[in-house]
Structures are given as structure tokens and as C-alpha cells.
Amino acid sequence: MYNxxxxxxxxxxxxxxxxxxxxxGITEMIMIALAYLTLFAVLGLFLVLMxxxxxxxxxxxxxxxxxxxxxxxxxxxxxxxxxxxxxxxTDKADKFLYNLAPYFLIISSLMALAVFPFSQNLQAFDINxxxxxxxxxxxxxxxxxxxxxxxxxxxxxxxGAMRSGVQTISYELSVGLSLLTMILLTGSLQLSEIIxxxxxxxxxxxxxxPAVIAFMIYMIAGTAETNRAPFDMVEAESELGxxxxxxxxxxxxxxxxxxxxxxxxxIAAIGTTVFFGGWLSPFGIxxxxxxxxxxxxxxxxxxxxFLMMWFRWTFPRLRVDQLLTLEWKYLxxxxxxxxxxxxxxxxxxxxxxx
Amino acid sequence: xxxxxxxxxxIRTLLTGMGVTGKYFLHSRKGAITQQYPDNRDTLKMFERxxxxxxxxxxxxxxxxxxxxxxxxxxxxxxxxxxxxxxxVDPETGKKKKLIDKHIYHLGxxxxxxxxxxxxxxDAIKWAQNxxxxxxxxxxxxxxxxxxxSKVRAGVEE
Numbered sequence: 001m002y003n004x005x006x007x008x009x010x011x012x013x014x015x016x017x018x019x020x021x022x023x024x025g026i027t028e029m030i031m032i033a034l035a036y037l038t039l040f041a042v043l044g045l046f047l048v049l050m051x052x053x054x055x056x057x058x059x060x061x062x063x064x065x066x067x068x069x070x071x072x073x074x075x076x077x078x079x080x081x082x083x084x085x086x087x088x089x090t091d092k093a094d095k096f097l098y099n100l101a102p103y104f105l106i107i108s109s110l111m112a113l114a115v116f117p118f119s120q121n122l123q124a125f126d127i128n129x130x131x132x133x134x135x136x137x138x139x140x141x142x143x144x145x146x147x148x149x150x151x152x153x154x155x156x157x158x159x160g161a162m163r164s165g166v167q168t169i170s171y172e173l174s175v176g177l178s179l180l181t182m183i184l185l186t187g188s189l190q191l192s193e194i195i196x197x198x199x200x201x202x203x204x205x206x207x208x209x210p211a212v213i214a215f216m217i218y219m220i221a222g223t224a225e226t227n228r229a230p231f232d233m234v235e236a237e238s239e240l241g242x243x244x245x246x247x248x249x250x251x252x253x254x255x256x257x258x259x260x261x262x263x264x265x266x267i268a269a270i271g272t273t274v275f276f277g278g279w280l281s282p283f284g285i286x287x288x289x290x291x292x293x294x295x296x297x298x299x300x301x302x303x304x305x306f307l308m309m310w311f312r313w314t315f316p317r318l319r320v321d322q323l324l325t326l327e328w329k330y331l332x333x334x335x336x337x338x339x340x341x342x343x344x345x346x347x348x349x350x351x352x353x354x
Numbered sequence: 355x356x357x358x359x360x361x362x363x364x365i366r367t368l369l370t371g372m373g374v375t376g377k378y379f380l381h382s383r384k385g386a387i388t389q390q391y392p393d394n395r396d397t398l399k400m401f402e403r404x405x406x407x408x409x410x411x412x413x414x415x416x417x418x419x420x421x422x423x424x425x426x427x428x429x430x431x432x433x434x435x436x437x438x439x440x441x442x443v444d445p446e447t448g449k450k451k452k453l454i455d456k457h458i459y460h461l462g463x464x465x466x467x468x469x470x471x472x473x474x475x476x477d478a479i480k481w482a483q484n485x486x487x488x489x490x491x492x493x494x495x496x497x498x499x500x501x502x503x504s505k506v507r508a509g510v511e512e
Contacts, residue, residue: 057382058375062390314375315368330361 008122032124040110043265044258045075050302051261051309058313085250090153093247097151102248102255104144109262112137116269117192119279119293130191131183134270135176138225141263142168145227145234148256149244160243163320164234167224170327171231174221177335181214181342182207182274185351195278200353202277208352210342215275217331217338222267223308224323226260230315231323268304269297276300400483405466408435408459409482410499417507418500420478422454426470434463435470454500461487462495476510 011031015024049064049071056063064071089098115130117123127133142164149161183189185207186197197203204211224231235243245256272278277300279293286292318326345351378385389398400406412418422439436458444451457479471479479499489495 054379058379060378060382060385060387062386062388065390310372310375310379314371334361 036110036113036124040113040258040262044261045079047261047265047305048075048078048257050305054306054309055313058310079254082254083251087250087252088247090247092153094151094153097147098247099252101144101148101151102252102259104147105141105259106144106255108137108140108144109259109266112266113262113269115191116273116297117195117278118297120290121192122279122294123192126190126192128190131179131189131194131270131274134266135172135179138175138263138266139168139172141259144259145244148248152244152247154247156240157244157246160234160240160246164227164244166320167227167231167233167323170324171221171224171331174217174327174331174335175225177332177339178214178218178221179270179274181210181335181339184339184342184346185211191273191278194274195280198277198280199284202275202280204275206351206353207342207345210338210345211275213334213338214342215271217335218271218275219304219307219311221327221331222271223311224327226263226267226308228260228264228308229312230317232317233320233323264305264308265301268301268308271304272297272300276304400485402483404481404483404485405468406482406484407461407487407497408464408470408479408499410457410479412501412504413507415507416501416504418478418504419476419507419510420454420457420500421476421506421511422452423475425473425475426479429469429473431467431469432463432465434460436460453506457499459497459499460495461497462492478510 012028015027015031019027052074053063053071055061064074067074067077089095112134114124115127115133117126145164145168146161149157149159149164182194182203185203186194188194188197194203198206200206204215207214227234234240235245240246245253248256279297281287281292281296286296391398410418410420422437424437424439427435427437436456437454438456438458439452439454441450442453443449468481471481487495
């Protein structure tokens with residue numbers, strides 16, 4: 001929470017200067033929470049706009065360009081529309097769980113967002129089991145999906161939720177194992193420590209062949225874990241209406257929608273931190289300006305987000321059995337073999353370091 | 355060993371697909387097919403094969419090439435075309451001849467199937483490319499295709 005960045009230091013000393021010591025901690029926590037909520041909302045809206053623009057460009061369309069400059073305020077207008085809409089529900093829905101479900105998704109993705117180092121020391125919570133925490137938190141989100149599908153008393157929602165369970169539980173394995181492959185290189189689960197290691201070359205360069213394989217597996221499994229096309233069994237529009245959030249409307253629907261995009265960003269951010277050096281600039285060109293780390297972090301993360309959008313608008317959808325075949329017959333064995341390969345490379349010191 | 359060749363082929367075909375879509379992505383700025391319609395009303399040019407409504411082209415002498423054979427009227431499956439014709443004496447040859455009085459086209463009933471245009475032996479009617487056909491009253495959708503005072507072009511009937 002205590003940073004070396006000048007702006008956060010200034011805020012800290014300003015808060016300390018006029019407040020009794022007993023409440024400064026809580027005040028700063030609230031400020032950080034508000035900052036993250038703002039980041040969450042802005043990121044979500046921006047990612048939705050980016051998705052629509054990128055989709056349009058892939059399909060030789062123009063995309064939203066009416067509201068504001070180049071359609072900048074399109075998603076804000078959409079969010080306002082969703083805010084003003086009626087919250088409906090089915091008759092025999094389990095009202096408590098039905099209302100609870102969106103918050104599971106929102107809170108799990110917010111918690112995951114909290115541990116990323118956006119720049120040198122610009123990190124809300126530098127937990128020493130960072131990667132483990134991220135993997136654990138990202139699997140809580142699926143409970144929200146399962147609850148939402150189960151409690152809305154709709155067969156399509158239920159089928160969608162069950163598919164989500166199958167998919168997320170299978171692919172978490174690959175995400176975890178591919179990240180574990182990289183942990184062999186860093187020797188630490190702490191995210192700031194992982195970035196410290198990458199000052200002598202990004203991990204995808206350090207670990208060369210097994211790192212590239214791990215990255216490919218990570219991107220495939222990560223796309224599957226966010227339930228995006230080509231793995232969108234959960235919201236299969238052609239089969240299940242809107243899947244698990246068929247019965248949700250208004251702001252509760254918007255929560256699901258936002259959380260889906262934030263999850264995509266989280267997958268990209270983990271990929272950035274573990275494979276591409278987080279906030280480190282390429283070849284250390286802006287080493288002396290710490291706040292530019294934020295720029296590099298978001299640049300890399302959005303590049304990975306773009307990669308996932310590219311997947312979505314290129315590949316055909318998988319059937320459920322093909323989905324599970326891909327995971328259990330291909331990704332998992334390759335992954336296990338890859339870990340052994342990485343272990344040998346680390347053991348014999350075959351890593352590339354600058 | 356089909357396991358490994360499957361992986362190889364899978365990755366190769368996926369990358370080929372990404373290459374294709376990537377090319378589209380990079381060319382989207384120039385090649386966007388979206389027409390921003392009300393804005394580009396002045397410059398928008400419809401495609402040659404677009405079926406707007408049936409029109410009868412007239413040349414500068416106010417002559418058309420409809421002989422009043424009624425093949426279009428018979429070909430039309432939903433009776434959008436009515437031809438009011440008359441037998442008159444041709445002043446040049448002195449023979450009696452079939453001449454159209456009004457070629458009536460009901461746009462409101464037309465399904466743009468194009469059978470009348472296929473059936474026409476003298477290419478008297480063709481498709482127009484306009485598409486802004488909204489009117490305030492249904493009666494305005496009934497159009498008389500031949501202009502007042504027009505006559506059939508000489509030599510069409512041979």
C-alpha cells in the first residue's frame with residue numbers, strides 16, 4: 001500500500017497530515033477501493049467498445065461511430081440505458097441466489113484485479129502467493145455463473161451454467177499448469193518478485209521453447225476460461241439464447257457483461273505479468289521513468305486482449321465433446337511434458353538471460 | 355503418429371485462418387463495406403443488379419419500346435401490372451395496330467421477382483436502382499410507366 005511513486009506518496013502524506021492516525025488506514029483503503037472500482041468501470045466500458053470496434057474492423061464494417069468522437073461514448077450510453085431498465089426475474093426463481101449471483105462474478109474479478117503490479121510499486125496488495133491467489137480467485141467466478149444459471153429457473157440458463165462448470169473446471173487445470181511452468185523459472189509466486197526476475201529478459205525469452213508452448217497453452221485455456229468464442233459453450237447464442245444470464249436484465253445483466261470483459265483483461269494481465277515482463281519496458285528504454293510502467297503494462301495487456309479478440313473473430317466454435325477432447329487429450333499431456341522440459345532447462349541452466 | 359500430425363495441422367490451419375482475418379483487419383479502413391446511408395445520400399450509388407422498382411425508359415423523343423404485347427402482365431404472379439391498350443389506325447401504314455394507352459404498375463403489390471422484365475421481348479421495362487419508395491398514401495404507389503404523349507419507337511415491332 002505504501003508506494004515509491006510520487007503521486008501516491010503525496011496522497012499518503014496529505015492524508016496523514018490532517019487525519020487522526022487511527023483512521024488513516026481505513027481512509028486509504030477506501031480511496032484505493034474507489035480507485036479500483038473506477039478502473040473496473042472504465043476498463044469494462046473501454047473493453048466493450050474495443051471489442052465492438054475490433055469486431056467491426058475484422059468484418060469490414062465501421063463499428064459504432066455516432067455517439068461522441070468515433071463512437072467513444074457509445075458504451076457509456078449503453079450503460080446508462082441498462083441502468084434505467086427494469087430489473088425483471090422469473091416467477092419461481094430463487095430470489096436470494098438470483099440476486100446474489102452477479103456479485104460473485106464482480107467481486108471475484110475485482111479481487112483478482114487488486115494484485116496486479118501496474119508499475120513499480122503501484123500495486124494495491126503485494127501478496128506473496130500472488131499467482132496462486134489469482135488462480136484461486138478466478139475459479140470463484142464460476143460459482144456466480146452456476147448460481148445465476150441454477151437460480152433463474154430456466155432450462156437454457158441451467159444448461160449454460162452446467163457447461164460453464166465443465167469448461168472452467170477443465171481449463172483451469174491448463175491455466176494453472178502453464179503458469180506453474182513459468183513459476184519454475186521465477187522461483188517465486190509473488191507478482192512483484194516475478195517482474196523483478198524479468199529484468200534480465202522477459203520470461204518468454206528466458207524460457208524460450210517451453211515458455212512459448214506454455215504461452216500458447218495459456219492463451220487457449222485462458223480464452224476458454226473467460227467463456228469467449230470459440231469456446232462460448234456457455235452463451236451459445238444459437239443454442240441457448242444468452243446462456244446463464246438469459247433471465248437477467250438491466251444492471252444485473254450489465255454486471256455479468258462487464259465481469260466477462262474484465263475477466264478477459266485479467267487473463268491478459270496475468271499473461272503480461274508472467275510472460276511479457278509486466279510493466280517493464282522493452283530493453284529497459286524507459287527504466288528511469290517509473291510511471292511509464294503503467295503505459296507499458298496496459299499496452300501489453302491490450303495487445304493480448306486484441307489477440308483474444310482475433311481468436312474470437314477467426315475460429316469456428318467447438319462442440320462440447322471437442323472442447324473436452326482438446327483439453328484432456330491435447331493440452332493437458334503437452335502441458336505435463338512441457339513442465340518436465342522446463343524443469344530440465346532450469347536444472348541445466350539453459351535459460352537465455354541478458 | 356497421427357496425434358502429433360493432428361497438432362501440427364491444427365496449429366497450421368489456425369494460423370492460416372488468423373492470417374486471413376488479420377489481412378481483413380488491416381484493410382478494413384479502406385475496404386469497409388458499410389454505407390453510412392443518410393449521410394451519403396448524394397454520393398451513394400446502388401449496385402447495377404439492385405432491384406428497386408420497374409421503370410420504362412424513354413428516349414429524348416419521348417419514345418419507349420413497349421408494344422403492348424401484355425407478356426409482362428401475364429408473367430406477373432401477383433397482378434402488379436395492368437396494361438390499358440387500344441386498337442388504333444397507324445397513320446403510316448393505314449393498318450389497325452395495338453397501342454398502349456397506360457402501362458400501370460402497382461409498386462405496392464410488386465415483390466421484385468423480375469419475371470416481367472425477363473418476359474419482355476423488346477426490353478421496354480427494366481429495374482431502377484432507387485430504393486426510397488416510402489410515400490404517405492397507398493395510391494401514390496400506383497404508377498403509370500409510360501409518360502403522357504409518348505409513343506412506341508418505330509421499328510421495335512419487327
